[in-house]
Amino acid sequence: MMNARTTGRWLIRGPARPGRPRLFCFPHGGGAAAEFVRWSRLLPDVEISAVELPGRGSRLSEPVLTRMDELVAEVVGIMPAGAPYAMFGHSFGALVAYEVTRELRRAGRGLPNHLIVSGFPAPSIPRTEPSIHHLPEDDLLNEVGRRHGGLSSEVLADPERKTRVARYLRADYQILETYEWRADTPLPVPLTVFGGSEDAIGADALRAWQRHVTGEIGVRCFPGDHFYFRQHKETVLRALAGVVRTTAPADRAA
Known part of the structure; x- marks a missing residue:
């Protein structure tokens, strides 16, 4: 990828931009870091790093993770210790970013100076959709497509790619569907919620x-x-850049 480099195994980083706000992106279920690193082209004043989960993208040959606590522990280990940064997570990635922030607080680490969550209901809202991570491959992919779209006809027409995508989608849905929210003190972190007006996730679930x-x-x-x-990439990224730029740096360890 042009102007991008791998930081360890867990981060794909866009162009280095010293002195600019840093943004760590957490992909949606089945997503890869590359989509979010490409945002660097439209966000010249933001330095982007995106989390690459095992089993996809540049880590395709690695075993997938299926438990939230394992995933969070790995990500916390690669988050920066000092410099201010913001986090953006979409859908499944929003939940991961939230849990990473909670674990950073438990560990007495500096917290992000802004958390932006997208396309995901508040974690305290009980899930009502039936579990799908145990479904056969075709049924799993069909149900993911029905709920959220995003699966291209090219992927579905290629048996090898289809099996690969189903593997990491199944892992992400297993993490999501076995996740249990545990009440804790609210986070002292500025939070902004993004969503799509035609998404099945309603405004009340976002406001929660x-x-x-x-x-x-x-x-x-x-x-x-x-x-x-x-x-609406340009519109959304302008709004995202505005949130990241206007957040005052802070070190909130508790």
Whole structure:
């Protein structure tokens, strides 16, 4: 990937931009880091790093993870110790970013200076959809497509690619569907919620993130479905850059 480099195994980093705000991106279920690193081209004032989970992208040959606690422990280990940064997570990635932030606090580490969650209901809302991670390959992919879209016809027509995608989607859904939210003190981190106006996840579920932080949250809905940022990329990234740039750096360890 042009101007991108791998940081260890867990991070794919865009162009280095010393002195610019840093943004760590957490992909959606089945997503890879490359999509978010490419945002660097439209965000020249932000330094982007994206988390690459095992079993996809540059880590295709590695065993997948299927438990949230294992995933969070690995990611916490590669987060920066001092420099201020923001986090953005979409869908499944929003939940991971939230849990990483909670674990950073438990470990007495510096917290992100802003958390941006996208396309995911507040973790305290009980899941009502039936589990799908145990389904046969075709049924799994069909149900993911029905719920969220995002699966291209090219992938579905290629048996090898289809099996590969089903492998890491199954792992991500197993993490999601076996996850149990445990109540804790709200996070002292500014939080902004993004969503698509045509997504099945409604505004009330997005606003419910309020209980998870101490300050007032911001909620921004954009035209589009679950992957609204693909449909209106420039508009969404301008809004994202605005949130990242206007956040005052802080070191919140408790």
